[in-house]
Amino acid sequence: MIDRRLLTNIDWMLAGLVIAVCLLGIMNIYSATAPYKVVATAYYIKQFYWLLAGMGIALAISTVDYHILEDFSYWLYGIVILLLLAVLVIGRSSMGATRWLNLGLFNVQPSELMKIVIIITFARFFNNFQSMGGLTVRDMLFPLGILAIPALLIMKQPDLGTAILVILIALSMTLYRGLRWSTVVTFVLVTIPVAWLGWSYFLRPYQKNRVLDFLNPERSRLGSGYHIIQSKIAVGSGGFIGKGFVKGTQSQLRFLPEQHTDFAFSVFAEEWGFIGCLVLILLYLSLVLWGLNIARRCNDRFGALLAMGVTAMLFWHIVINMGMVIGMFPVVGVPMPFFSYGGTSMITSMVGIGILQSISMRRFMF
């Protein structure tokens, strides 16, 4: 399965963009954690190790022909659903939510695995779907079911951010596949009462608070709204050229919550200003467009669907995280891929990059 010639086809554009963002991220983590007390291994060093591990994983995956994913897709789906069920029964709690599963050797977050698995599952379903034109409401029943099970299980944990992402990834792939207008209208009509039911019965009080805070950040200056205000002050006070590396007062005074993870971009915006943000956004935009380009160049439907899904995953992470930091979205705890501190996010994103590489490297094979 491993073909030496493949390695000569490595997509350097893809690899280069990812590494550039990662290096900016590590530099930013250094600054964001400077006011933290010294720990045994500094966060930015740990993040560097995660980067190395992630690149290893991406490289390993890229050597494997992505077509085998199609054969295993429903198995993978079944296994991860079982893991999600297991989390609800025997999971490890942290900060009021149960997301982790102890597998003896290591801890896994099945909801994170689901992001990748939903891409593979949807790619397989649409690839095998033999019908011309846009999907009808009836065509959508099966994929909706496949999506609803994990989405509800993840919401139950509760991990609203990941649930939303899984839904957005599936939705993006569906739109790419194409829907009939009648289907779109039907879903909009159905969604409204469902959303109302969800608000009343499924959202936890802290999740509702976040949504209300988003609608009106002044609602609680000290509660969850406080985070958004402090983050906006950080970003806004950065100005055009920023306050300089490790000189952001908001971050160094630790006004920002989780400033090395979910609010890492806030630290960056304060210290590097609009110029810095522009550079980072252009890097991300290039990455997403390049992902779409890989989908476009791919000559088989399954590969194109996979590439679409992975790109959607990265895109929605970026947009939701950035939107949250600059006060356009509620705080939902979604990390910035390659940029926020954290091994889980790094590994998931790198698995996606590995799949994109695998597709890109094989574009000449047909």
Add this chain to the structure above:
Amino acid sequence: MKAQRFVREVMESKQRILVISFVVGAIFFILLLRLWHLQILNTDDYRSMSENNRLRFVPVAASRGAIMDRSGKVLVSNRPSFSLAVVPLEVKDKDGLFDRLSRLLGLDRAELEERWKKVTGRAKYYPVVLASNISRDQVEIIEENRLRLPGVEIEMKPVREYSSELLAAHLLGYIGEISDDDLDKKGYEEYNPGDYIGKNGVERSWEQELHGNDGGRQLEVDARGRVLRTISESYPTVGNSVVLTIDAAVQKQAEKAFGDQAGAAVALDVNSGEVLAFVSTPSFDPALFSGKLPADVWQSYLDDKRHPLENKALTGQYPPGSTFKIITALAGLENGQINDSTSVNCKGSYELGGSVFKCWNKHGHGTTNLKKSLRESCDVYYYQLGERLGVDLIAKTAQKFMLGAPLGIGLTNEKPGLIPTAQWKQKRFGKRWYHGETLPVSIGQGYVLMTPIQLASMISTVANEGTVYRPFLVKRIVDADGKPLKEFKPEIIGRTGISADKFRLVKQGLFAVVNEPGGTGAMARLYDVRVAGKSGTSQVVKLRDSKQGTPYQFRDHALFVAFAPYDKPEIAVAVVVEHGGHGGEVAGAIAGRILRAYFDGKKPAQKAPVKPNTRDEADEEDGGQPSLKEPRSSGDAVND
């Protein structure tokens, strides 16, 4: 047809990707517009907000829970400790500030500069401690001169305060700054560098209960750092308190009884396994360990050949010497090798396979039965019994007492001791067991090793005739208001299955040890309570005679195990005095004082201040009769 369809589909999806690309670009553009709005159009507003954002986060350390004895007497508590810190950002004139500080408070200028160096490389907004543990007077001076000392803060932190007499330092343990290793461990995720945790003893084993949760205050300050208001506050939760099974009065007397001798003592409640006293001497000052330990003190601890830092009650493994004859005797009774009337003629030594095994009394004990063998601690009796039993049968009985493995008292590093078997020797040395090796084992020498806890558990099991309780140290956990949260019940970890009548035969012998003429344990006798016990003198090296002239580290260990009251046992005691010489005298006297303290505590009405003297006199009286102190020649004892 199919190919056509495929091509059409591919074209369609490629078009779609183009549309998607535009949508993506548009969304990123919106994000950029928003950033423009924040960072370019409104940056002045946000910048002034960030400059006026003078919020400070002041962590408030949680008070550690207290440690109390069984009656609620506080052994370890907290007192506030103040330290002087400055916020580097607000120090404009460092030299002037240091001048004032050294003048007002008499602080060493060089020391201040040294501490100040730590500022480099850290955020300028975080306070740096310049002087820790300052006095209340100094705190007041700072408060009075607040305005002339910009940037100066006073931090309050609770520190450990120990009961004045250094009770049970080894048992309680000490606290210190968390190590990097611990920080990486599971279960310590909530800890930060610089936090204090229990390093050993109860402080470590019950860390989770004692620690509590730190809180913090978000303050808004003015440009000079003065607090304008508290914005939000999370209160620290005080750690839970641990109520020990220890009886402070017994513990104190036990510690005193050792004088400057090295050793260990453990007292157990015979009917529950509660540890009433847990002594290891010499002791150390736990308060010294929470700060920076002065190098000379540390060195003196290391140099002391009596090993003050070692928890001898938990980790000291000693040959039990003649106290082990209790096990050998029970093994003999159990296996039908002896009964109460079986007698042996002791001629002062015993020969086996060409080797001569000596009795401690070179004149011999003459005709010796079970009771006399215990009372006068005749070695020859046990040589012969051991020869008949073989090492494995002795080990089998010892294992019924749960010896040879840690009892699980709940402190880290408890040692297992050693009960040798033929199989063990084969595994350990690759050699078979020689018959001649059984003989030293039967008198508690050779390979046999026991910890003071095991010695106490053994005699406790004899006293209650067969139930092995897990010795435990913590009676209950209570919250800061004294409300009980957890209660710990006695746990039976084994039953010997040896019948009560056999125990009684041995107990009669143990009673004779303390109370009959010729017994080796007269020093443990009390005037008002019937005590039973057994002495032991275990050889450290083989020497012809162990006298006062022998260098300290080669002198024999003195041991004594005892229980009382004889008829209805309540307390069991084991005492080991390292290199203490003769067991019955040195260790027996300490055991007597521990028992005395226990029974005095039970009669509060009689606990007049005169009492201790009376007890000392009683001891001296006993000690004054040489016939009881030194077991006598055979002639004296035959009439048993």
